[in-house]
Amino acid sequence: MRKHILVVPGDGIGQEVTQVGKKVLERVAEKFGHDFTYDEALIGHVAIEATGDPLPEETLVKMRSSDAILFGAVGHAKYDNDPNAKVRPEQGLLKMRKELGLFANLRPIKLFDELLASSSIKPEILKGSDILFFRELTGDVYFGEKKRTEDSASDLMIYHRYEVERIARKAFDAAMTRGKKLMSVDKANVLESSRLWREVVQEVSKDYPEVTVEHQFIDAAAMLLIKDPKRFDVVVLGNLFGDILTDEASQIAGSMGMLASASIGESTGVYEPIHGSAHDIAGKNLANPMASVLSAALLLDISFGLKEESEAVISAVDAVLKAGFRTGDIADENTPKEMILGTQEIGEEILKRI
C-alpha cells in the first residue's frame, strides 16, 4: 500500500514521542511491504517561534494533501504564565480541528493487564474495563464566542443540533460493533446546551433500537468512572466534558502516557497522544512514547484499514510490558531500576517486537 503520512511533532515531548511513533510506522512498512512516505510540518509554539503563526498556511496545505497525520502535542509553560498572550500554541490545535472538520475524537481506554497491579485503583475493579470515548471536538466552549471586559470574561457554551447528531451517530455505530451499550454524558439538569444534547441523542437512539442508552450527568460520570469503570463501554460527550473525563480515564490505563487518540471527520485523520507537551520533562528522554505508538496503531487501522499491522503494533507494546520494561510514569516500587527505560530505549524494545 502507498500512503503519504504527515508527521507534526509540535512542542515539548511531542518531539520525542512522535519520532518513536514514526519509527514504528517505518518498521511496519518494512515488515508488511508497504510504501509509506513522510513529510514534516510545524504547529504550536515551535511554529510561533519560526513564523509567528501557531498553524502556518504551509502546514495546513501539507495536512490537506496527506493520507494521515501523526501528531505530537502543543503547549509551552511560557504562555500559561502569560494569560494575556494574544497568540498561543493551542490556537493551532483548535484551528487544525476546525479547518480539517475533525469533529470526532476517539479515545480508547486500553488497559494492559501488566499494568493492573501498579494502578491506584483496585485490580478487581479495573480488570475487564474497556471503554471507547467519543469526544466532540469542534464545538462547545472551545469554539463559542469569547468576551472579555476588565471585570468579567465569558466563553459561550454552544451546540447546534447537527453537531450533536453527527457525533452521536458515530458513537452509536461503534456501540453496534461492541457491547450495544452507550452512555451519553451531559449536565442537562443545569445547562441548556446539555438539554439539546440529550434531546438529540434520544432522537438518534431511535435509529439504533438494539443499543441500550444511559444518560449520566458529568459529575456522576466522573465518580462512576473510578467506582465502576466496567459500567462504561461506548461514551459520547461534549468537547469540554470529554477533555476532562478522558484525562481521568487515563488513570484506568495507568498513565496519560498510555492513551492514544484518533480525530476523524470530514478529511484527513489526525492521530495523537491525549497528553500535552509536558515541558517539565521535555528533551530529557523521560517521556513514555507508548501513546504515540498506539496512535500510530490507530492510524494504521482507521485511516488505512490495516488491521493486522495495527494489531502487530499493539502486541509489541504488550510484549514490552510483559517483558517488564517500563518508563518512569508506569513504573512502581516493585520495578527494578534497570527495567525503567528512556523514551528512545523503550521505543527500541517495541521496534524489536514488531
Ligand code: GGG
Ligand atoms: N496531544 C494533545 C495535546 O497537545 N493537548 C494539548 C491541548 O492543548 N489540549 C487541549 C485539547 O485537547 O482540547
